[in-house]
Amino acid sequence: MLSSSIIESALDQVKPNARLYIAYSGGVDSHVLLHLCASIAGLGDKMTAVYVHHGLQAEAGVWAEHCRKTAEALGIQFRALRVNAVAGPGESPEEAARNARYNALRALIGANDVLLVAQHREDQLETVLLQLFRGSGLRGLSGMPECMAFGRGVMLRPLLNVSRQAIRHYAESHALSWVEDPSNLHNDYDRNYLRNTVVPLIKQRWPACDKTVARSARHCAEAQAVLSVIADDLFHAVFNEADKTLSISRLKQLNKHRQQLVIRHWFQTLGLKMPAQGFVERILTQVVAASRESHPVLSGQGHNIRRYRDKLYCLKHAPKATLQDIDWPAGQVSLKLTDDQYLLCQPSSAGIARERWRRARVVVRFRLGGEKILLPGREGHHVLKNLFQEAGIPPWERQGMPLVYLDDQLAAVGDKWISAEFYSEETDACVRLYRKSQE
Structure with missing residues (x-):
């Protein structure tokens, strides 16, 4: 019989010492999860029920209010998160809603927090079947893990080995009131088609298929764990961390x-x-x-x-650098080159003399070809193409390399080289350039 002990057992795995968040949609599965959590003594002050408002259904606002009232009646704090679940290019509506939901929840979970979600054994069956039909390997066929890192905390699926029938029986025996999402009946969505059409047919012949497929998923997960250790050793022998x-x-x-x-x-x-x-x-x-x-x-x-x-x-994919000159305003410590690339000017004891930098008109340009520079300690002018090859700079980085001109003279090539005509070494009297990506 389904009881709160299954939640307590799951929480014992992670021993949370911060907040517990329960993903609560208002449906029967998440309502049962919420009800089970509410029956555990000592957790009340730590728990928050979270409703993710996708805005995809006209009833979403009503559902959010239902969830708030239900959580408050159980003595659990409530929070609603509104997200944009509009599908982007190449993204299905199912995928867009799922991504929006998990991104919102992920941002909420802090260090040592735990997110509880109500996915059960039939959900696992559907997941494994979907992955099988997509030609997934061991990782996909492992299905959903009971415990995984999420945000800065952990996600738990304490009902993953519980049947849908047991959850429904619990809800009815405790006279719970839940919402029914009409979109669950739309067979346009792959998971709904499996749930409403395919799985019932399979269960007519193999009634225990949810148990056996879940067992197969665990076997795949164990094999994947072994394979991951092997892959990790192979990978780190090939990977350049820098x-x-x-x-x-x-x-x-x-x-x-x-x-x-x-x-x-x-x-x-x-x-x-x-x-x-x-x-x-x-x-x-x-x-x-x-x-x-x-x-x-x-x-x-x-x-x-x-x-x-x-x-x-x-x-x-990086935006192409503009071929137009970019003026660097006097006194400004950073210059935006593209949507995610900046050039910074910072104090240094070796670089371009600060006073010369301040007095000059500073302009950033990009390569046209044939540019040369005289380097400190080296004879003659060097063609940039040769310097890039010598330094092992990939071809795709060269065109976007900012060239910094002071009063129309090439003074620096990004943060790689400074012209000997501008180079100076004087404690705390110079500036040096650094490129930075905006994450």
């Missing part, structure tokens, strides 16, 4: 299957979705296997996969 790149020569020493494992681990480390099998294969055949002289580009998830010399890069 610039988040992979060593192509070391990657090529691995067999095909291990290369694919490392690529997926790389995407995970970068916080990206797991790439499709075909995309992983294209990375290996079209980029990794390309000659050193070629510069292939693969695009996906708002990033470009590139290679330069012995490194494999995964880079965010």
Whole structure:
């Protein structure tokens, strides 16, 4: 029989010492979770029920009020979060709503906080089936974990091994009042189609399929845990922490299957979705296997996969630098180059003499080709193209490298080089340039 002990057992895993947040939609599953939590002595002051208002249903405002009254009646604090769940390019309505909901909840969870969500065994069955139909690997077929890092805290799914029938029985036996979302009946959504049409048919033949599929998911999760340890060792032998790149020569020493494992681990480390099998294969055949002289580009998830010399890069799509001159206003310590790139001027004991910087008209320009610079301690003027090659700066970074002119004379190349004609060493009397990305 379903009781609060299942919540207490889940909380014992993490021993929370901050706040407990319960994701509460007003539906039967989350209402049962809320009711179970409310029956645990000593948790009342620590708990907050959170309703995420997507604004996608006309009744959403009424549901939010219902949730508030229900939480207050149980002596639990309540909070509503309004989100924009409009689907973006290439995003399904289901995915947009889910992403908006989890992003809002993630921002709420602080250090040592716990988020409780009401997903149950049939939800796990649907998740595994969806992943299976999408051709997912072990990670996808592992389904949803009972406990995982979330925000700065932890997410728990204490009802994950509980059946929908047991939850419904609990709600009815305690005379709970919940809301029914009419969109759950729309079979346009993949999960709803599974829930309303496919799973009932499967259960006619295999009534215990939710239990057996959940068991298979746990087997996959255990295998994935072992594989992750192997992948981590392989990955760190290839990964360059400083610039988040992979060593192509070391990657090529691995067999095909291990290369694919490392690529997926790389995407995970970068916080990206797991790439499709075909995309992983294209990375290996079209980029990794390309000659050193070629510069292939693969695009996906708002990033470009590139290679330069012995490194494999995964880079965010960057806006092209303007070719127009940018005046640097006197007294201003930073200059915006693009939407996410800035050039900073900071005090230094070696660099451009501060007084010369203050008196000059400072202009930032971008490469047109053929620019030269005289470097301190080196003879003759050097073509920038040769300096970039010598320093191993990838070709795609060169065009956007800011060139800083003082009174129409090239004084600095980004934060890489300062012209000998402007270079000075004098304690606390110089300035130096630094490039910064706006995260």
